[in-house]
Amino acid sequence: MRERTSGRTVGxxxxxxxxxxxxxxxxxxxxxxxxxxxxxxxxxxNLMMPSVSGFAGWENYYYLVTDPALWTAMGNxxxxxxxxxxxxxIGGTLLAVLFQQEFFGRGIARLLVIAxxxxxxxxxxxxxxxxxxxxxxGVFAWLSKLLGLPVIDxxxxxxxxxxxxxxxxxxxxxxxxxxxxxxxxxxxxxxEAARMDGAGPLAIFWFITLPHLKRAISVVIMIEMIFLLxxxxxxxxxxxxxxxLASTNLAYFIYIRALLDFDVGAASAGGVIxxxxxxxxxxxxxxxxxxxxxx
Amino acid sequence: MATLHLNNIVKDFGGTQVxxxxxLEVKDREFVVFVGPSGCGKSTLMRMIAGLESxxxxxxxIDGERVNEVGPAxxxxxxxxxxxxxxxxxxxxxxxxxxxxxxxxxxxxxxxxVLAAARILQLEPLLDRKPKALSGGQRQRVAIGRAIVRxxxxxxxxxxxxxxxxxxxxxxxxxxxxxxEELDAxxxxxxxxxxxxxxxxxxxxxxxxGVVEQIGSPMELYHHPRNRFVAGFIGSPKxxxxxxxxxxxxxxGVEVALPGGDCRVPVAGDGxxxxxxxxxxxxxxxxxxxxxxxLTGQIxxxxxxxxxxxxxxxxxxxxxxxxxxxxxxxxxxxxxxxTFDPARxxxxxxDGLALAHLERHPLxxxxxxxxxxxxxxxGQR
Numbered sequence: 001m002r003e004r005t006s007g008r009t010v011g012x013x014x015x016x017x018x019x020x021x022x023x024x025x026x027x028x029x030x031x032x033x034x035x036x037x038x039x040x041x042x043x044x045x046n047l048m049m050p051s052v053s054g055f056a057g058w059e060n061y062y063y064l065v066t067d068p069a070l071w072t073a074m075g076n077x078x079x080x081x082x083x084x085x086x087x088x089x090i091g092g093t094l095l096a097v098l099f100q101q102e103f104f105g106r107g108i109a110r111l112l113v114i115a116x117x118x119x120x121x122x123x124x125x126x127x128x129x130x131x132x133x134x135x136x137x138g139v140f141a142w143l144s145k146l147l148g149l150p151v152i153d154x155x156x157x158x159x160x161x162x163x164x165x166x167x168x169x170x171x172x173x174x175x176x177x178x179x180x181x182x183x184x185x186x187x188x189x190x191x192e193a194a195r196m197d198g199a200g201p202l203a204i205f206w207f208i209t210l211p212h213l214k215r216a217i218s219v220v221i222m223i224e225m226i227f228l229l230x231x232x233x234x235x236x237x238x239x240x241x242x243x244x245l246a247s248t249n250l251a252y253f254i255y256i257r258a259l260l261d262f263d264v265g266a267a268s269a270g271g272v273i274x275x276x277x278x279x280x281x282x283x284x285x286x287x288x289x290x291x292x293x294x295x
Numbered sequence: 296m297a298t299l300h301l302n303n304i305v306k307d308f309g310g311t312q313v314x315x316x317x318x319l320e321v322k323d324r325e326f327v328v329f330v331g332p333s334g335c336g337k338s339t340l341m342r343m344i345a346g347l348e349s350x351x352x353x354x355x356x357i358d359g360e361r362v363n364e365v366g367p368a369x370x371x372x373x374x375x376x377x378x379x380x381x382x383x384x385x386x387x388x389x390x391x392x393x394x395x396x397x398x399x400x401x402x403x404x405x406x407x408x409v410l411a412a413a414r415i416l417q418l419e420p421l422l423d424r425k426p427k428a429l430s431g432g433q434r435q436r437v438a439i440g441r442a443i444v445r446x447x448x449x450x451x452x453x454x455x456x457x458x459x460x461x462x463x464x465x466x467x468x469x470x471x472x473x474x475x476e477e478l479d480a481x482x483x484x485x486x487x488x489x490x491x492x493x494x495x496x497x498x499x500x501x502x503x504x505g506v507v508e509q510i511g512s513p514m515e516l517y518h519h520p521r522n523r524f525v526a527g528f529i530g531s532p533k534x535x536x537x538x539x540x541x542x543x544x545x546x547x548g549v550e551v552a553l554p555g556g557d558c559r560v561p562v563a564g565d566g567x568x569x570x571x572x573x574x575x576x577x578x579x580x581x582x583x584x585x586x587x588x589x590l591t592g593q594i595x596x597x598x599x600x601x602x603x604x605x606x607x608x609x610x611x612x613x614x615x616x617x618x619x620x621x622x623x624x625x626x627x628x629x630x631x632x633x634t635f636d637p638a639r640x641x642x643x644x645x646d647g648l649a650l651a652h653l654e655r656h657p658l659x660x661x662x663x664x665x666x667x668x669x670x671x672x673x674g675q676r
Contacts, residue, residue: 189380192347197394197445198368207393211384 034275040268047262060269070270072245073253074277080164080249081228087168088224089217092175096183096213097205099176110180117173121233128166129155129238159239159247166234171227175220182216183209218289225285229278250274297358297371297448297481298323299344304353306339306505313339315505316353321449321483321498326475328484330492331502332528337485338453340502344483345374345451357448373442374451377458379434381426381441387413388422391440412443415477432463439471443478452484456491468494489529493517501525518656523647526576532605532616534576534641541571549642549650551575554610555589560637562650567642573650576641579605579616584623588634590615594627606631 044056064070099110116124132139133154141151154162186209194208232251235241241248241256248256254274258267299321306314313336321327329337342348344355346367355362362370381390388409389396395405413419416436426434435455442450452471456464472495475482486492492499493513501508501516501524509521513529520526526534542550542557544564550557551573560575567573580603592608592615604623608615608631617633625631642650 187378187380189376189378190382192367193374193376193380193441194382194393195347196345196367196372196374197441198397199393203397208382211382214384 037268037271040264041272043265045264047264056265060265064266064269069245069253073248073250076160076247077229077249079160080231081225083164084168084171084228085221085224088172088175089220091172092179093213095176096179097209099180100183114173114177116169121170122237124170125166125234125237133162155239156243159243163234163239163247167231171224178220179213179216182213186212215292218292222285222289225281299449300356302354304343304355305351306343307351313505317507319500321481324479324481326482326495326497327500328486328492328496329500329502330486330489333487335502336505337502341451341453341483341485345372346370371448372451373445373447374453375438375442375455377454379438381434381437383426386423386425387418387437390437391444394445408444412440415443416440431459432467435459435467448481450480450482452482454486471495489531501528512659514656515659518659519652520641520649522649523574523643526641530578532579534578535615537575537613538572539575541567541569541573543569548653553589558637560640560642561653562642563653567644572645574643576643577635579618581639582617582633582635584619584631585634586632588632590634591630591632594625594629594631597627
């Protein structure tokens with residue numbers, strides 16, 4: 001017993017010593033970029049005008065907040081995140097139920113349906129742009145022609161919807177993967193008890209499967225949210241945020257400010273706003289998810 | 296009112312027959328127990344009755360009507376699962392009322408029925424809790440309550456007590472027996488535990504490898520096992536078996552050779568004659584220590600349970616288990632002599648079938664219901 005009590009204080013030092021490097025590294029990794037971003041956001045710092053420098057106060061923020069482009073980008077971000085979440089969670093849940101059924105070639109079908117998640121965003125955007133949504137060679141154009149419908153030029157007619165489709169295609173398999181593993185842990189006895197109680201397939205889905213998936217769904221939402229707030233490659237490759245600002249989200253907006261306008265100060269201010277937005281979302285999210293994980 | 300008839304039921308799982316032609320008749324208000332070692336098909340048989348498993352061939356009839364094509368919900372049965380299978384996200388009340396909710400029973404009526412069932416099982420204080428906040432025994436009660444609420448014609452229990460600890464199991468066993476009395480319903484119960492079968496059943500169905508070995512009252516199975524498997528399966532500790540040679544057979548019984556002299560067992564000797572080898576079976580509790588006894592053995596292990604003592608004896612290459620009084624003073628390695636009453640011994644032919652006793656045991660043909668004090672009014676309801 002005595003060894004254990006003395007071991008605790010020794011262990012405390014030892015733990016600190018062993019954990020120290022990792023914690024320090026992580027802190028530096030997080031704090032240095034964050035600190036620099038905040039620092040730059042208060043500076044006059046434009047690469048095109050090296051002579052103009054010095055402390056800017058809230059000027060960068062003022063110009064940003066009064067710039068209607070920011071609010072358009074913010075709206076687009078929320079629309080993009082919300083739609084992709086809805087599509088991938090609802091679609092993923094239904095697909096998970098489907099792929100849980102026994103059918104011939106299920107193993108291969110599962111592999112194929114998860115595959116899009118392993119395609120790089122840039123590549124998937126290029127595939128969609130040139131093979132699916134292209135107004136001349138695209139599969140969709142061919143389909144519309146087959147049906148005698150007018151051909152849609154996806155990226156100019158509905159740019160944000162096109163981006164949503166591409167991103168949802170990429171993230172639905174992720175939701176499916178998580179939800180499929182969750183659905184496999186559903187107790188067969190529960191389903192059978194529900195059948196004995198008179199539940200049909202729909203009632204079983206609604207009263208048994210869905211409540212069972214609640215926790216997994218909240219995990220999917222949380223993880224996807226983190227990644228969807230920063231969607232960039234798909235926009236960069238296909239629409240470049242256009243036409244106009246129609247498909248510009250916050251990440252792309254910051255990119256425009258920093259690397260097209262070379263205004264590091266304004267871009268940093270945009271970055272800080274993005275951090276605040278992400279944190280607001282995260283607070284709500286973490287709370288609900290934590291509540292779900294408890295029960 | 297509910298009766299159940301199984302007519303030559305067969306279940307085939309991709310070429311392997313797990314149920315090989317079962318015939319069974321369950322009378323109204325009967326407590327029938329399916330018992331057998333694991334893998335004998337008893338759970339499959341119950342799941343077929345429940346409608347959760349299809350029937351390859353044969354007919355299942357409830358109240359005389361064929362139900363093979365009827366879905367599990369519409370057969371009017373309720374099942375209690377080994378894992379309880381409670382819905383974890385619903386309160387106890389919602390769990391119990393789930394079937395009524397699906398049947399679109401109005402909320403007030405639903406609550407009334409749930410409360411009635413909760414009263415029987417003393418679950419009233421727990422109605423708002425989630426299953427996670429309940430102990431094993433309480434969960435078990437909720438599962439039973441969920442079955443009661445449906446007011447089924449037949450209750451099905453699939454090893455409901457195997458997840459409980461020993462003390463709770465005994466308690467729930469008694470509660471289930473009382474419940475059977477109170478509800479006066481037909482019940483079918485699956486277990487691998489022969490004590491549960493013996494204590495609760497009106498009728499036991501012993502299964503092995505998808506075949507019914509014997510159907511009968513607990514006492515019939517104990518005193519008149521049809522074959523060696525049933526004899527070994529029913530009763531604890533297991534029955535002793537010894538290969539012996541037949542000296543002769545006549546109307547009085549069969550004379551067999553024992554190490555300490557011949558012995559006449561009062562069974563019908565049709566089909567055996569002098570020189571045949573048969574198996575003598577004697578239950579450990581029917582062996583008695585006796586200094587003049589014809590059999591001897593050396594004690595290998597002693598298990599003292601207080602009230603009784605089990606002696607594990609060895610003689611040559613034969614082994615015996617003997618249940619003696621709790622006060623025997625023998626020690627390990629002692630040599631003892633023992634005897635038995637030939638009327639309580641069994642003889643099994645080479646193919647495992649028992650030779651019928653000339654006299655039936657007096658307790659065998661007494662209906663279990665007649666043993667119960669409250670059964671005078673059993674016919675009503």
